[in-house]
Amino acid sequence: MRVPIGRRETMGDSLPSQVELSFQRCSWCSTVLFHTCLLCPVCASTDLRRESGPVTGRIVTIEQLGRHGHPARTLTVVELRDGVRVRCEVEGVQAGITEPGTPVNVVGVAPNGVPTFRVTPVKSERW
Structure with a gap:
């Protein structure tokens, strides 16, 4: 398919x-x-x-970018498990709320070559 x-x-x-x-x-x-x-x-x-x-990594930095008259977008840098740092888009990220170090998984690559990641849900530990 x-x-x-x-x-x-x-x-x-x-x-x-x-x-x-x-x-x-x-x-x-x-x-x-x-x-x-x-x-x-x-x-x-x-x-x-x-x-x-690798298809997993952690968020290094999150920046909110916006120009006058254009909608704001979030620029995120993700470090993959093998040490490569990638400028990409991450679904479910909000600047100021999502912390650096949050685990992410790759979802796909946009037609312009920018990888897209999604925040991995963290399993809560039992006390």
Whole structure:
């Protein structure tokens, strides 16, 4: 079954098991690129390899951005389990309410190459 870009299938609140975060990594400077490039924008190397990364991470920073006349949007930086930091969009995040360190899971990648994450519900511990 094919799902159009920008839409995703979920069953309830669980994430689909086939979601994968793929990116290019430069062999020379280790820069991570989420959009397809021919040259590394940092060192101009042509030696880019395709990798797939972890689908979980933690929020590092949350910023509320807004310009006069445009709707405000939230910019979030997420650190993946392997140490890569990604500027992305996170569903269910509110600046000032959601704290850095909150766990997130990848939901998909937008057509413009920006990864989309969702806040992972934290299981409460029994006292």
